[in-house]
Amino acid sequence: NRRIVLASRPKGEPTADNFRMEEQQIPTPADGEVLLKVKYLSLDPYMRGRMSAAKSYAAPVEIGDTMVGGTVAEVVESRHPKFKAGQTVLSYSGWQEYAISNGKDLHVLDPDAAPPSTALGVMGMPGFTAYAGLLTIGKPKKGETVVVAAATGPVGSAVGQIAQIKGARAVGIAGGPEKCKALIEEFGFDVALDHRDPNFAQNLKEAVPEGIDVYFENVGGAVWKAVQPLLNDFARIPVCGLVAHYNEVAPPEGPDRLPGFMGQMLSKHLTFQGFIQSDFIEQYPEFLKEMGGWLAQGRVKYREDIREGLENAPEAFIGMLTGGNFGKLIVKVSE
Numbered sequence: 001n002r003r004i005v006l007a008s009r010p011k012g013e014p015t016a017d018n019f020r021m022e023e024q025q026i027p028t029p030a031d032g033e034v035l036l037k038v039k040y041l042s043l044d045p046y047m048r049g050r051m052s053a054a055k056s057y058a059a060p061v062e063i064g065d066t067m068v069g070g071t072v073a074e075v076v077e078s079r080h081p082k083f084k085a086g087q088t089v090l091s092y093s094g095w096q097e098y099a100i101s102n103g104k105d106l107h108v109l110d111p112d113a114a115p116p117s118t119a120l121g122v123m124g125m126p127g128f129t130a131y132a133g134l135l136t137i138g139k140p141k142k143g144e145t146v147v148v149a150a151a152t153g154p155v156g157s158a159v160g161q162i163a164q165i166k167g168a169r170a171v172g173i174a175g176g177p178e179k180c181k182a183l184i185e186e187f188g189f190d191v192a193l194d195h196r197d198p199n200f201a202q203n204l205k206e207a208v209p210e211g212i213d214v215y216f217e218n219v220g221g222a223v224w225k226a227v228q229p230l231l232n233d234f235a236r237i238p239v240c241g242l243v244a245h246y247n248e249v250a251p252p253e254g255p256d257r258l259p260g261f262m263g264q265m266l267s268k269h270l271t272f273q274g275f276i277q278s279d280f281i282e283q284y285p286e287f288l289k290e291m292g293g294w295l296a297q298g299r300v301k302y303r304e305d306i307r308e309g310l311e312n313a314p315e316a317f318i319g320m321l322t323g324g325n326f327g328k329l330i331v332k333v334s335e
């Protein structure tokens with residue numbers, strides 16, 4: 001059983017040295033437990049936070065512990081009354097090939113209903129993040145303008161498409177021309193903008209002649225800076241993630257922009273609300289139903305970036321933090 005543990009805490013951008021591959025015996029399930037064989041491992045930006053000792057909404061991974069993560073797995077041996085060998089389940093087994101579970105974190109998946117890997121993306125946590133954050137906090141209305149970055153990723157792509165289903169205009173921001181092309185051709189955004197373009201701020205201004213009503217904040221950084229002056233009165237800003245800052249080691253140089261920001265928040269009646277998707281967990285059944293319907297109708301498209309082999313997880317994860325992925329990043333751990 002191979003597993004990847006946290007070897008050391010990163011300073012700034014993680015490196016391969018922060019991870020270590022270990023090999024152990026395949027564990028044996030006790031009474032009330034199942035043995036899982038991991039098929040797919042989800043790689044998500046929040047894992048950068050878990051690598052740090054800094055206080056956050058979830059406990060950090062300890063040095064020497066297996067890296068955490070959502071997984072799709074097969075039950076290979078069951079000593080639990082509710083599960084049987086051969087079932088495909090959504091689990092939280094982390095970066096390893098085999099895991100033991102007491103069943104509490106498991107959800108049985110129907111492999112005929114949707115490809116099991118989608119339970120880690122569009123039909124899973126990231127899709128739900130987009131759905132709950134956009135609809136509960138962003139509340140897009142017909143004819144409004146919704147802006148989102150990291151727009152080819154699993155959260156951003158769902159945000160743009162759900163915004164359009166609600167009748168809003170979707171402006172997607174991504175890194176590079178290839179991703180921008182996908183925003184238009186695959187996901188059907190109304191506008192695609194490259195945040196690496198030196199004229200990005202001006203391009204954004206021209207793309208939103210009526211201002212921005214909802215900014216779904218995934219990244220922070222230069223994108224936020226360009227968005228801020230374009231926000232309309234009563235704009236809503238679901239604060240979902242700040243991936244442009246996750247590898248930072250020190251606060252930015254002055255001047256202090258906070259008073260200016262607070263002033264704008266006041267005078268423009270802005271609503272900012274930070275959230276963790278689990279805040280809205282009671283909406284999960286409704287999400288599965290609605291998103292499942294939109295997928296079946298072809299109204300929501302998704303893209304996966306699947307890498308082969310557990311050993312490639314660290315490199316794929318490190319790359320994702322600066323845009324190395326193109327779609328929901330998943331590692332195929334076994335057949």
Ligand code: NDP
Pocket residue numbers: 044045046125126129149150151152153154155156173174175176179195218219221222223239240241242243244275276277278320321322323324325326327328329
């Ligand atoms: P993605 O697959 O979209 O990966 C992250 C993307 O961020 C990269 O591919 C890159 O895309 C973009 N990015 C990185 N650095 C920058 C930068 N400096 N400027 C602009 N874009 C940048 O990730 P997810 O869809 O899984 O997650 C999106 C966001 O949602 C993250 O911030 C994540 O932490 C957050 N999140 C929050 C949750 C919550 O409960 N609050 C739950 C799940 C996710 P590109 O190449 O286009 O620049």
